[in-house]
Amino acid sequence: xxxxxxxxxxxxxxxxxxxxxxxxxxxxxxxxxxxxxxxxxxxxxxxxxxxxxxxxxxxxxxxxxxxxxxxxxxxxxxxxxxxxxxxxxxxxxxxxxxxxxxxxxxxxxxxxxxxxxxxxxxxxxxxxxxxxxxxxxxxxxxxxxxxxxxxxxxxxxxxxxx
Amino acid sequence: xxxxxxxxxxxxxxxxxxxxxxxxxxxxxxxxxxxxxxxxxxxxxxxxxxxxxxxxxxxxxxxxxxxxxxxxxxxxxxxxxxxxxxxxxxxxxxxxxxxxxxxxxxxxxxxxxxxxxxxxxxxxxxxxxxxxxxxxxxxxxxxxxxxxxxxxxxxxxxxxxx
Amino acid sequence: xxxxxxxxxxxxxxxxxxxxxxxxxxxxxxxxxxxxxxxxxxxxxxxxxxxxxxxxxxxxxxxxxxxxxxxxxxxxxxxxxxxxxxxxxxxxxxxxxxxxxxxxxxxxxxxxxxxxxxxxxxxxxxxxxxxxxxxxxxxxxxxxxxxxxxxxxxxxxxxxxx
Amino acid sequence: xxxxxxxxxxxxxxxxxxxxxxxxxxxxxxxxxxxxxxxxxxxxxxxxxxxxxxxxxxxxxxxxxxxxxxxxxxxxxxxxxxxxxxxxxxxxxxxxxxxxxxxxxxxxxxxxxxxxxxxxxxxxxxxxxxxxxxxxxxxxxxxxxxxxxxxxxxxxxxxxxx
Numbered sequence: 204x205x206x207x208x209x210x211x212x213x214x215x216x217x218x219x220x221x222x223x224x225x226x227x228x229x230x231x232x233x234x235x236x237x238x239x240x241x242x243x244x245x246x247x248x249x250x251x252x253x254x255x256x257x258x259x260x261x262x263x264x265x266x267x268x269x270x271x272x273x274x275x276x277x278x279x280x281x282x283x284x285x286x287x288x289x290x291x292x293x294x295x296x297x298x299x300x301x302x303x304x305x306x307x308x309x310x311x312x313x314x315x316x317x318x319x320x321x322x323x324x325x326x327x328x329x330x331x332x333x334x335x336x337x338x339x340x341x342x343x344x345x346x347x348x349x350x351x352x353x354x355x356x357x358x359x360x361x362x363x364x365x
Numbered sequence: 366x367x368x369x370x371x372x373x374x375x376x377x378x379x380x381x382x383x384x385x386x387x388x389x390x391x392x393x394x395x396x397x398x399x400x401x402x403x404x405x406x407x408x409x410x411x412x413x414x415x416x417x418x419x420x421x422x423x424x425x426x427x428x429x430x431x432x433x434x435x436x437x438x439x440x441x442x443x444x445x446x447x448x449x450x451x452x453x454x455x456x457x458x459x460x461x462x463x464x465x466x467x468x469x470x471x472x473x474x475x476x477x478x479x480x481x482x483x484x485x486x487x488x489x490x491x492x493x494x495x496x497x498x499x500x501x502x503x504x505x506x507x508x509x510x511x512x513x514x515x516x517x518x519x520x521x522x523x524x525x526x527x
Numbered sequence: 528x529x530x531x532x533x534x535x536x537x538x539x540x541x542x543x544x545x546x547x548x549x550x551x552x553x554x555x556x557x558x559x560x561x562x563x564x565x566x567x568x569x570x571x572x573x574x575x576x577x578x579x580x581x582x583x584x585x586x587x588x589x590x591x592x593x594x595x596x597x598x599x600x601x602x603x604x605x606x607x608x609x610x611x612x613x614x615x616x617x618x619x620x621x622x623x624x625x626x627x628x629x630x631x632x633x634x635x636x637x638x639x640x641x642x643x644x645x646x647x648x649x650x651x652x653x654x655x656x657x658x659x660x661x662x663x664x665x666x667x668x669x670x671x672x673x674x675x676x677x678x679x680x681x682x683x684x685x686x687x688x689x
Numbered sequence: 690x691x692x693x694x695x696x697x698x699x700x701x702x703x704x705x706x707x708x709x710x711x712x713x714x715x716x717x718x719x720x721x722x723x724x725x726x727x728x729x730x731x732x733x734x735x736x737x738x739x740x741x742x743x744x745x746x747x748x749x750x751x752x753x754x755x756x757x758x759x760x761x762x763x764x765x766x767x768x769x770x771x772x773x774x775x776x777x778x779x780x781x782x783x784x785x786x787x788x789x790x791x792x793x794x795x796x797x798x799x800x801x802x803x804x805x806x807x808x809x810x811x812x813x814x815x816x817x818x819x820x821x822x823x824x825x826x827x828x829x830x831x832x833x834x835x836x837x838x839x840x841x842x843x844x845x846x847x848x849x850x851x
Contacts, residue, residue: 214548221634222683224538226550240484241472242506243522310403310545316638322402325487328506333495344404344490359546360405376710383796384845386700388712472707476802521708564808565796566830567846634727646726649811652830657819668728668814684729 213284256284375446418446537608580608699770742770782835
C-alpha cells in the first residue's frame with residue numbers, strides 16, 4: 204500500500220519567523236514528522252502549496268482536485284488549514300473520485316508547544332487505510348465524511364452537521 | 366460512541382526521575398495527552414497497571430483480559446510496552462471477545478523529545494472506530510491483527526508475520 | 528540574596544491562541560520557567576505588564592522605573608520585548624538607581640520550539656549576581672551596559688554600539 | 690573574548706536509545722544548543738569525553754586539567770555530570786590555573802522534557818564573562834566557587850558548604 208501525502212499549508216506547517224514575530228510558512232515539517240512517527244507505510248510526499256486556507260482561491264482547490272485525480276496512489280492524505288478544510292473536502296467529494304482521501308490539519312502548529320499535529324496525522328493515516336473510497340476529514344479524534352462535517356468556530360472543533 | 370482507554374505502562378508513559386537518573390513510572394501522561402489532542406470522542410481513562418511490559422506476568426495479562434471482558438464499552442484502547450505487546454494481543458485475541466480492541470505504545474517516551482507517542486495514539490484511536498471486532502496492534506502507522514503481527518527487534522518496528 | 532523578577536511581556540511570554548491563530552498574551556510562563564530551572568535563588572515574581580514592547584508608552588516605562596525605585600530588593604530582573612528594550616534600559620540607566628538591573632527577553636517565545644527563552648533567563652540571572660549596580664541587557668549570551676547596547680534589527684541580535 | 694566549551698558528558702548530553710530503552714551517549718547536543726541560544730560570543734567547542742561522571746577516573750580528570758592548562762582561551766566552560774562535578778572542580782581549583790573556569794551540567798537531559806540544560810548553560814556563560822580567574826560551578830541559578838560548593842544528593846541541588 205502506497206500513500207500520497209499532499210501538503211497545502213495551514214496552521215500545522217507554520218513556523219515562527221523571529222525577524223518579524225509572525226507565524227509564517229517556510230518549508231513543510233513533514234519530512235521530520237514522518238521520520239519521528241517511525242512509519243512503515245510507504246508515504247510519497249508532495250508539496251502542492253504552502254498557504255493559509257483563508258487565502259486559498261478556486262485555482263488552488265482545482266490544483267488539489269487535479270492532483271488527486273492524477274495520483275497513481277489510491278490512498279491520499281491532504282494537509283489543510285482548518286478554516287476552509289470543509290470547502291475543499293466538498294469540492295473533492297462532489298467530484299466522486301474513486302480513491303480514499305483524508306484531509307487533516309491542526310489547531311496548533313507542529314512547531315508550537317502543546318500541538319495536536321502529530322495526533323491528527325496519526326489519526327488520519329490510521330483511518331485512511333481502513334476507509335472505503337470517499338473524502339473524509341480527520342480532526343479531534345474523529346473521522347467524518349465530507350457530507351457530514353463542519354467546523355464549529357466558536358468551539359474550535361470539527362463536528363457532524365446534525 | 367464511547368472508548369475505554371486502559372493504561373498498563375510501557376515506554377510511552379515513562380518519565381525521567383532526576384534523583385536517580387532512571388526512566389521510571391510515576392503517573393500516566395494520558396490526561397495531558399487527551400487534552401492536547403483536542404479529542405471530541407468520549408474517552409474513559411482507566412489505569413490498570415504502570416509497568417514495563419518485560420515485567421508483565423500472567424496475572425497482569427489476566428487482569429487486562431478480565432477488564433476487557435467486563436468493559437461496558439465495545440471499543441477499547443490499551444497502552445502497552447512494546448516488548449510483549451504481541452503476547453498480550455494474542456491472549457486477548459484467542460479469547461474471542463466481541464469487542465474492538467487496539468493496543469499501542471511508543472518507541473520513545475512521551476516525555477522525551479522526538480517521541481512517537483502522540484502519533485501512535487492518533488493512529489490507534491482513528492482506526493479503532495473503523496475496525497470490526499477483534500484485537501489489533503497500531504504501531505508504525507500500520508494497524509495489524511493479532512494473528513499477523515510481530516515486533517522485529519533488530520529494526521525496532523512492528524510488522525506482519527509473512 | 529533576593530531577586531525581584533518584573534514581568535512586562537514581550538515575545539518571551541507570548542502563547543499561541545488557537546481560536547484566532549495569533550501569538551498573544553494570556554499569563555506569564557515564569558512560574559513554570561522558574562520551577563523548571565530548579566533555581567535556589569530567592570526570586571520574587573511581579574507581573575507589571577503583559578504587552579508587546581512596541582505598544583509600550585511613556586506611562587508604562589514610568590511604571591517600570593517607579594517599581595525599580597521602590598523595590599526592596601537590590602537585584603532586579605525585567606522581562607521585556609526586544610524591540611524597545613534598549614529604550615527602557617536607557618530610561619532606567621539615566622535615573623541612576625543604586626541597584627543592579629538586568630533586562631532580558633527572547634527572539635522566540637518560550638512556548639515555541641527552538642526558543643532561546645530559558646538560555647537568556649539563565650544568562651540574566653547568572654550575571655545579575657555578579658554585576659555592580661547599573662542597568663544592563665543580557666541577550667545573545669552577552670551582558671551589555673545600557674550606554675553601550677543596540678538591537679541590530681537586520682541581524683536580530685543585540686550588540687555593542689561601537 | 691573567546692570561550693572554550695569543553696564537553697565531558699553527564700546527564701545534560703544523554704539521549705534516549707530506543708533500541709534498548711536506555712539513556713546513553715551518542716554525540717553532544719551542543720552544536721544545536723549553541724545555535725538555539727543565538728550566541729554572539731565566540732565559542733570554540735571541544736569534545737573531550739562523553740561519559741557519566743560516576744564513570745570518570747583519575748586519567749579523565751587529568752585530561753580535563755591538561756586541556757584547561759593548554760587552552761589558549763582564558764575563559765573555559767566545562768559540561769560535567771553532576772555526581773562528581775565538585776570533585777573535578779576541586780582538582781582544577783587546586784591547580785591554581787590563571788583562567789576563569791565554570792563547570793555546569795543539568796539535572797534533566799537536554800533531550801527530555803522540562804530540562805534545565807539551557808538555563809544552566811545561560812547561567813554559566815553569563816557569569817563566566819564577569820568572574821575573576823578561578824574555578825566555579827554554575828547550577829540552580831547560583832555561581833559558587835569550588836571551595837564552597839557541594840551537591841546535596843537528597844535535595845538534588847548544589848549549595849554552599851556552610
